Structure formats: C-alpha cells, structure tokens
Amino acid sequence: MxxxxxxxxxxxxxxxxxxxxxxxxxxxxxxxxxxxxxxxxxxxxxxxxxxxxxxxxxxxxxxxxxxxxxxxxxxxxxxxxxFDIADVCNSICEKLISRHPHIYGDVKVENEEDVKRNWENLKLKEGKKSVLEGVPKSLPALVKANRIQEKVAGVGFDWEAPNQVWEKVEEELAEFKTEVQSGNQDAMESEFGDVMFSMVNYARFLNINPENALERTNKKFSKRFQYLEEKAKAINKPLKDMSLAEMDVFWEEAKSL
The missing domain is CATH 1.10.287.1080 (MazG-like)
Structure with a gap:
C-alpha cells in the first residue's frame, strides 16, 4: 500500500x-x-x-x-x-475527536452500544433539539425507517428482546389483514406502512440491514427473470404468449443456477 x-x-x-x-x-x-x-x-x-x-x-x-x-x-x-477543503477536513476531525471521548478523553465504554449511546447524547449536548435531526428528509423511506430506529435506540428508546419485536410484527400484520378485508385503501396503506416499519425494526434486532437485504432480493429476482427472458427468446416464444406453467419451468431452472 x-x-x-x-x-x-x-x-x-x-x-x-x-x-x-x-x-x-x-x-x-x-x-x-x-x-x-x-x-x-x-x-x-x-x-x-x-x-x-x-x-x-x-x-x-x-x-x-x-x-x-x-x-x-x-x-x-x-x-x-x-470554506475550503482544509475547513472540511478540520471540521470532521474536530467532530470525531469530540464524539469519541473514550478515545480522546477519560470516558469509559464497555462495548459498541455504549459508544452509540454516547454519540447520540453528545449530539444533543451540542445543541440538537432532537435525535432525529440527523436523519436526512430526502432519504429513501426504507433507509430512513432504519436510521430513525437506530437513532432512537441510541438514547434507550427500544425493545428489550427480538421476540417482543416479532410480536409487534404479528400485531401489525393482523391489523393490516383487517383493513384489507374492510377495503379501505387509505387504511390499508397506513397499516402496510406499519408492517414494513416493524419488519425493519425486527431486521435491526437480527443485525440485518433491510436495504441490503431487499436489494439482494431485487438482484436475485432480476437475474432469474432475465434467464427466463433468454430461454423464451431461445425457443422463439414471447413471454406474453407463454403460460405461467411454461414460465415456471424456466424460473425453477434459474433458481438452481
């Protein structure tokens, strides 16, 4: 190097x-x-x-x-x-030093969770009115949900165990199912959002990044679908003219690759 x-x-x-x-x-x-x-x-x-x-x-x-x-x-x-590039570098250097008193000061920490809690508390002492101020408004909703939950967990507002979060997921799923049966579109959307938010929270407890997980599935689906398209082209039959059963044969082949 x-x-x-x-x-x-x-x-x-x-x-x-x-x-x-x-x-x-x-x-x-x-x-x-x-x-x-x-x-x-x-x-x-x-x-x-x-x-x-x-x-x-x-x-x-x-x-x-x-x-x-x-x-x-x-x-x-x-x-x-x-400002110039020196100001940019010095600004982040000063922030890193002030946010890591366990390295540059006399604060003692036991683990990563202690570091996260200190980080959020220090930001509040710096004048931020809310721990959520650091979450960009323009973040994609899935990423934003994850960051919101990380932020509030950093100051202790969190579930104690994964099973509690899963119970919340099941509760939100039941409420969503009820609204689907009612046919109220606005209520369905609201409850679906609650389901997604609770699933993001559960993923966090399992140390799964929901954005990465979903993108992996997007890539996997796209790869399999493109295989299906290639096979359809090879037999000179447009997808729109194939039955689901015919397409499923190639889809299963793609899953085994």
Whole structure:
C-alpha cells in the first residue's frame, strides 16, 4: 500500500486538477452545488452497488468519483470564501475527536452500544433539539425507517428482546389483514406502512440491514427473470404468449443456477 507521503501527494494532485478544471473546463466552470447534488446522489448509489457486488476494483473507482464531488463542493465553497477543503477536513476531525471521548478523553465504554449511546447524547449536548435531526428528509423511506430506529435506540428508546419485536410484527400484520378485508385503501396503506416499519425494526434486532437485504432480493429476482427472458427468446416464444406453467419451468431452472 502507499505510504502516507504518497497518499498526501495523490490528494494534492487531485486538488491541483480540480483547480485546473474549474478554471479551464467549460462544463466544470458552470457547475454549482445545486447542479452537482443529483450527480452526487447518483455516484453514491453506484458506490453502494459496487459494495453489494463485492467488486473491489469498482469500489475503488466509485470512491474516486465520490471524493471528486467532495473536492468540487469544497472548491466552490472556497470561491465564496465560505470554506475550503482544509475547513472540511478540520471540521470532521474536530467532530470525531469530540464524539469519541473514550478515545480522546477519560470516558469509559464497555462495548459498541455504549459508544452509540454516547454519540447520540453528545449530539444533543451540542445543541440538537432532537435525535432525529440527523436523519436526512430526502432519504429513501426504507433507509430512513432504519436510521430513525437506530437513532432512537441510541438514547434507550427500544425493545428489550427480538421476540417482543416479532410480536409487534404479528400485531401489525393482523391489523393490516383487517383493513384489507374492510377495503379501505387509505387504511390499508397506513397499516402496510406499519408492517414494513416493524419488519425493519425486527431486521435491526437480527443485525440485518433491510436495504441490503431487499436489494439482494431485487438482484436475485432480476437475474432469474432475465434467464427466463433468454430461454423464451431461445425457443422463439414471447413471454406474453407463454403460460405461467411454461414460465415456471424456466424460473425453477434459474433458481438452481
């Protein structure tokens, strides 16, 4: 691996290239934080895909893309004298030091859960009015549910055992079933949301990341369906002309691959 000197040299090289692009490239000149925002979100999702695929070469490339965006935002911030990359680095350094008193202070912790509780309590002492302030409003709902539950658990608002959470799942499923039978669309949607929220909570107790779990299933389903499409094409029969029984033969084949 590279030495610290080489790592800093590479970082300095990226900063220099960013300066040159911002000064000379017509596209880079035009960008603002607002125009970069959706691209940053896209790059983050691409990094997430690479991580789920365990493609470390792709992870390296996508980390570079995300890092470029961080450098880009800092460059724009420096142009208005609001902040630069040094301010960004120093800000996170100071936060990490203040949030880890068990490393940089005299606080004692026994385990990871103690660290999480300290983290949330420290944020409240820093002036945050709610532990939920740190959950971005624009997060996808499934990810947001998981983060909300992690946040409140960090200050002790949590179930004591997994079986209690599963009982809540069963309770929410029964309520959802009742509303399905009633035919009230709004009530069905509300109860379905409760079912999903409770399932996310149960997943957390089992140390399962619900977003990762669902994405694995998405990928598995897509792979099997694409196999089905390939087989249908091979026999020159459109899927719309195949019976479910015919499609199921290829689907079972795909499951065994």
């Amino acid at each position: 590279n030495s610290r000197a080489n790592q800093l040299k590479a970082f300095d090289r990226l900063l220099t290239i960013m300066d040159e692009l911002r000064a000379q490239c017509p596209w880079d000149k035009k960008q603002t934080m607002e125009t970069l925002r959706h691209l940053t979100i896209e790059e983050t999702y691409e990094l997430g895909d690479a991580i789920l695929d365990n493609d470390l070469e792709e992870v390296k490339k996508e980390l570079g893309d995300v890092l470029l965006h961080i450098i880009f935002y800092a460059k724009i911030g420096s142009e208005t004298n609001d």
